[in-house]
Amino acid sequence: MSDADEVQNRYATGEKDFSEVQLTGVNLSKTKLAGGNFNRANLAGANLSGANLFGIDLTEANLTGANLSGATMIAATLVNTNLSEANLSDADLSGTSITEANLTGVNLTGANLTAANLSMSNLTGASLKKANLSGLSLLLATDMSGADLSLTNLTGANLAGAILIAANLTEANLTGANLTGANLTRANLTRANLTKANLRYATVVETELTDAKIAEANFMEAARLST
Template structure:
């Protein structure tokens, strides 16, 4: 149903209450529907610019291709709603419930999603660049990149203390994102772009980070226990005090990284590039370091007890004060 005459809020609610659900293509900019019960309503391609849906019930509603720029959806219940292709630029969704919602190809740039519930939401192809998702819950959300020209954009997004446990973020652009204290436990970030992202104190335990680009990222105090970082690009990263026990970093590039005081016990770093890296005070107990490139690396005070350094490049490394008890040296001999 299309109309050129703006409909008033009370008229829309009356018509909905009498059983009408299709309001496609209507022009309703600025309409005030605070707390309205509009479960299952259909607003496809409607112009709802600046509308107020504060605390509204919009479960299973459909807003495909709708104009929701600067719309207030704070506290609204949009569980299982279809917002695919909608324009949510600068919208306010503080505390909104978007559990299981379809947000594919949605423009959510600069939107406020503080403490929003996005559990199991479909965000494939969504543009969240510059959005604020502090404290948001995205457990099990799907942000997977579908193809090379089809990106889920989270550039410079604020995900401070967000819950992303188990989220599928394969190939997502998170460059310069703020993920301080975020929960990324067991998340899939394979092939993702995390260049210059801030992951201070983030929980990446058991995360899939194969081929992920962390160049210039900050991972101070992060938890990478049992994480898979095969072929990860981590040059120039700040990883002071990182917990990476049992992690797999084979063929990873950690050149010029700062891993001072890091815990890398039981890690597998075979063929990794650690040239010019700062490994002072780091712990590599029982680590696999076969053919690791440690040219000009700083290993002052590092603990390499029972580490396997077979064919590792150690000639120009600084080993002052390093503990090598029981370690297998590059020539295959075991140190007393």
């Protein structure tokens, strides 16, 4: 299957199983595919901007370079999904499971990731500027080395064991965040809000904390605090 009209027609008749379909570069912008099963589907370079993908299953799917800007992906499953270099700016990914996924170089600017689970995913070089990761989002052992998290809302987020080497967290809101054991080597936390954040056992070597708010933050046994 490689035709957008065929996908939409089959979906309109009630079909939801599109596992392993080949839809490289297909244009499905603003379409409704909510609840669809796209396990191991190839959607590399596809245009899904503004699409309704509520509850969609994209486990092990290939979305390399896909355009998902403004898409509704609430409660979607993206386990072990390849989203490298994809555009997810302003997408609604609240409550989404994006575990063990490849998100290298992905654009998540302004995305809503409230209560999303990104544990063990690779976000190296990703842009999450102004994204919302509040509401107990899980980023356990997530690699965000070099990622842009400036102005991001990470209130109450769980970043235990996260790798944030050279990440840009300028003016990020990390109030009450769990950064236990996180690696913040060379990270920029200028003017970040770390009020009541837990940085126990965190690595903060050459970390920039100029004008950061650290009231009631826990730096107990953090490695080599440097400002």
